[in-house]
Amino acid sequence: MTAARLTLPSPAKLNLMLHILGRREDGYHELQTLFQFLDYGDELTFAVRDDGVIQLHTEFAGVPHDSNLIVRAAKMLQQQSGCALGIDIWIDKVLPMGGGIGGGSSNAATTLLGLNHLWQLGWDEDRLAELGLSLGADVPVFVRGHAAFAEGVGEKLTPVDPEEPWYLVLVPQVAVSTAEIFSDPLLTRNTPPIKVRPVPEGNSRNDCLPVVARRYPEVRNALDLLGKFTEAKLTGTGSCVFGGFPSKAEADKVSALLTETLTGFVAKGSNVSMLHRKLQDLAKETGTRYS
Secondary structure: OOOOEEEEEEEEEEEEEEEEEEEOOOOOEEEEEEEEEEEEEEEEEEEEEOOOOEEEOOOEOOEOHHHOHHHHHHHHHHHHHOOOOEEEEEEEOOOOOOOOOOHHHHHHHHHHHHHHHHOOOOOOHHHHHHHHHOOOOOHHHHHHOEOEEEEEOOOEEEEOOOOOOEEEEEOOOOOOOHHHHHOOOOOOOOOOOOOOOOOOOOOOOEOOHHHHHHHOHHHHHHHHHHOOOOOOEEOOOOOOEEEEEOOHHHHHHHHHHHOOOOOEEEEEEEOEOHHHHHHHHHHHHHOOOOO
16 A cells, blocks of 8 residues: 655745844854745655655755754654654755755744654644754744744744735846855944844845845846846845735736846745644544644
């Protein structure tokens, strides 16, 4: 008998703003950022195995199997839950690696939520988010699945509901080193914290943008071109650049003009991740409660 397969989305995220407040003693930076999801992403397919083996069948160039965040997430959940089952995993990879749109972190979160469902572990979101944090600072927001104002290194989350425009996301064909950007002596590291709640509109600055634009002409070019049509922003440390539009038609129109020379895609902003919408539908179908 072949195991039933479950396919789940693994959405992208945008940082609508990113302020760097200072550097901590442990070397990490204290941040304030606003996360929103896109209805656009990878798809992961899972099939349960009864022999305890965790096998990712899709190869990633330059990433050894056991170093992949998907495999690490699955193994960590298996160990901490004491589950004897295994899993076969396939991924249809759409999101660029190292683009600042959360590809690896999102894949890890989809793995945790998918396996919690398939292995019937019954873990709640808090427990999964805590495990996710040990894999990466951006994993918890994907586990929780709601747009959020994030503080600390990105792990203290307050749910928010910003507008949900259509976005054009441009993908400069360059890998930005996050470590390099955060160690740049010219990086702003003393932005005053936003203390007002809810976070006031109009705080859309990304403190990393000047450093990234200076070091990477491809990113600077994308910002300049998109900036002719709308406010062009950088997500995370890049390389992806994005701008909001009131309708799909308008985003598509600008996309048609710019993607002759640049790679990009159009996607709807969403305050509830498409992964969570899918899991809620599954819970309704099976009559189980979705945490």
